[in-house]
Amino acid sequence: xxxxxxxxxxxxxxxxxxxxxxxxxxxxxxxxxxxxxxxxxxxxxxxxxxxxxxxxxxxxxxxxxxxxxxxxxxxxxxxxxxxxxxxxxxxxxxxxxxxxxxxxxxxxxxxxxxxxxxxxxxxxxxxxxxxxxxxxxxxxxxxxxxxxxxxxxxxxxxxxxxxxxxxxxxxxxxxxxxxxxxxxxxxxxxxxxxxxxxxxxxxxxxxxxxxxxxxxxxxxxxxxxxxxxxxxxxxxxxxxxxxxxxxxxxxxxxxxxxxxxxxxxxxxxxxxxxxxxxxxxxxxxxxxxxxxxxxxxxxxxxxxxxxxxxxxxxxxxxxxxxxxxxxxxxxxxxxxxxxxxxxxxxxxxxxxxxxxxxxxxxxxxxxxxxxxxxxxxxxxxxxxxxxxxxxxxxxxxxxxxxxxxxxxxxxxxxxxxxxxxxxxxxxxxxxxxxxxxxxxx
Numbered sequence: 453x454x455x456x457x458x459x460x461x462x463x464x465x466x467x468x469x470x471x472x473x474x475x476x477x478x479x480x481x482x483x484x485x486x487x488x489x490x491x492x493x494x495x496x497x498x499x500x501x502x503x504x505x506x507x508x509x510x511x512x513x514x515x516x517x518x519x520x521x522x523x524x525x526x527x528x529x530x531x532x533x534x535x536x537x538x539x540x541x542x543x544x545x546x547x548x549x550x551x552x553x554x555x556x557x558x559x560x561x562x563x564x565x566x567x568x569x570x571x572x573x574x575x576x577x578x579x580x581x582x583x584x585x586x587x588x589x590x591x592x593x594x595x596x597x598x599x600x601x602x603x604x605x606x607x608x609x610x611x612x613x614x615x616x617x618x619x620x621x622x623x624x625x626x627x628x629x630x631x632x633x634x635x636x637x638x639x640x641x642x643x644x645x646x647x648x649x650x651x652x653x654x655x656x657x658x659x660x661x662x663x664x665x666x667x668x669x670x671x672x673x674x675x676x677x678x679x680x681x682x683x684x685x686x687x688x689x690x691x692x693x694x695x696x697x698x699x700x701x702x703x704x705x706x707x708x709x710x711x712x713x714x715x716x717x718x719x720x721x722x723x724x725x726x727x728x729x730x731x732x733x734x735x736x737x738x739x740x741x742x743x744x745x746x747x748x749x750x751x752x753x754x755x756x757x758x759x760x761x762x763x764x765x766x767x768x769x770x771x772x773x774x775x776x777x778x779x780x781x782x783x784x785x786x787x788x789x790x791x792x793x794x795x796x797x798x799x800x801x802x803x804x805x806x807x808x809x810x811x812x813x814x815x816x817x818x819x820x821x822x823x824x825x826x827x828x829x830x831x832x833x834x835x836x837x838x839x840x841x842x843x844x845x846x847x848x849x850x851x852x853x854x855x856x857x858x859x860x861x862x863x864x865x866x867x868x869x870x871x872x873x874x875x876x877x878x879x880x881x882x883x884x885x886x887x888x889x890x891x892x893x
Contacts, residue, residue: 466842471498474868474875476847484842487879488849492662492695492812492866495722496772503727506768510761519758526763533770534734537704539713542737546750547730547758551694551720552586554731555656558716559590560752562654562688565739568746574653577609578643578687580616582857584664585656585692594656597664598857612647614639616661617670620805620816621824621855629671636670637677644685654688654716659706662695663851666814666862667807669701675710688715688739694731695812698722699773700866702783702810709809715739728765729756778869785871786810792880802827802892811871815863815883816854819893826855827892833861836890844889846882 458465466478474497476484486494496503510526517524531545546561548554559577566574579585581596592601593609596616601608615622615636623632644652659675661668682689691714696706698719703709705717716739720731743750756762773779790806790813797803797815804818817833819825827833834850841848854860867879 473497473499474871482845484845484847485875485878485882486847487841487865487867487883488847489722489866489868490726490847491721491849492700492864493721493724494726495699495869496725496769496778497868497870498726500725500727500772502772503725503765503768506764507727507761510764515761516756516759518755520753524758524760524763526760526767527758530732530763530767530770533767534719534732538717538734540736542741544735544737544740546733546735547763548720548732548754549729549756549759549762550731551692551718552588552591553754554694554718554720554733555585555591555594555690555692556588557733557752558656558690558692558718559594559654561716561733561735561739561743561750562690564743564747564750564752565688566653568743571650573650576611576647576652578612578614578640578647578652578655580657580661581613582616582618582664582853583613583656583658583661583692585658586694596857597853599853612643614643616657616665616668617674618661618665618668619671620668620807623671630673633671633674634677637674637681640678641681641685644681644687649685649687652685652687654690655682656690656692658692658694658696659710660696660701660809660812662812662864663849664857665854666816666851666864667809667812667866668814669807669809670710675707675712679712679714682715690714690716690718692718694718694720695866696809698769699779699782699869700810700812702779702786704773704779706809723769724762724765725769727769728759728762730759730762730766732766773869782810782869785869785876786813788873789813789865789867789871789876789879792876793883796880796884797887800887802887808865811865811867811869813865815865817861817863817892826860827852829853829858831891831893833890833892837861837863837886840889841882841886844882844885846879846886848883848886 535543583596724730849864
């Protein structure tokens with residue numbers, strides 16, 4: 453008997469008691485290879501001594517002081533490091549407790565920016581179908597995930613949405629990838645014009661779509677076109693890097709690979725690496741300055757904004773990445789994992805696509821490779837894969853609704869950056885075993 457309100461009260465959860473490196477251990481001593489970092493969180497694996505020491509030292513010195521009254525050194529140092537990586541010296545960082553809070557904050561920030569500019573009609577946030585930006589009501593309003601939105605629909609804003617840039621699903625046979633990217637981007641311009649540019653505050657998108665589609669990057673040139681469209685119509689560009697950021701894609705920010713700079717970027721998950729709950733919103737300097745000039749302050753706040761211990765953990769994670777040059781290995785290990793997956797599943801009749809960047813990789817599962825027909829929802833395949841993989845000692849992150857929000861299935865892989873080649877082999881072997889044990893039709 454437990455008093456915990458579980459995510460799924462019908463499921464029997466093993467008791468995890470220890471984490472070490474890329475492995476977790478339950479109370480029975482069973483070992484699990486972490487193949488997804490939980491949900492793209494544990495970038496440094498488990499039990500990293502540098503982060504643990506930093507958290508312990510901060511707890512002993514000063515665990516928490518509300519930022520209504522004080523600032524603290526960890527948040528100041530972490531903000532400076534994040535702005536340095538963002539690439540604009542006058543950028544500003546607003547800390548949160550996680551990804552949903554970060555995206556909620558970004559949406560509110562965009563609204564208040566336009567109010568500060570005297571453009572009070574600008575309130576709509578355009579996003580994309582098959583996206584996920586979080587579970588607060590504002591972030592869920594911007595999310596294009598039908599399953600997550602369904603029961604809360606009466607509480608949500610019905611904001612405009614366009615299709616994601618998903619070449620595997622939407623590129624036509626006679627299109628090059630660049631032609632498809634231009635066509636996909638034009639749908640944003642059409643949506644802005646349809647809604648009225650004077651009413652659109654922002655466009656929010658994941659540079660690499662995570663939980664809903666399974667690590668889908670945009671085609672080359674898409675986000676450059678998106679940036680131009682946003683500038684042309686005076687729409688803020690918000691990039692949600694809650695999953696893909698903090699080095700997961702092979703560069704600290706995924707947008708670096710798109711050769712653009714967003715107006716606002718959100719991060720979380722890998723920022724604290726699972727050692728503390730922390731997220732951040734990084735905004736270009738002009739957004740901060742216009743709000744300060746107009747009203748003096750951002751009308752928003754949460755209790756744990758700038759939490760000193762959480763910021764100390766985030767600072768330690770970032771220092772480890774910098775001092776060990778760990779990001780240099782993300783792309784190489786990701787390439788190794790992608791190639792091993794392609795070799796292992798080259799002839800698998802139900803593996804339709806393997807994609808992603810760095811150590812953010814998706815395996816899309818289909819009913820038929822030729823037609824790309826999605827796995828039927830009623831099979832409950834994502835849950836079956838998750839449970840079977842755990843029986844085989846592997847933690848992965850399956851998802852459903854990949855095709856249309858109902859049918860379709862994928863597996864998201866986002867292992868710790870400290871993976872060695874032997875861990876890649878172990879992951880692929882356990883995933884092969886798992887997919888041999890489940891039913892696809």
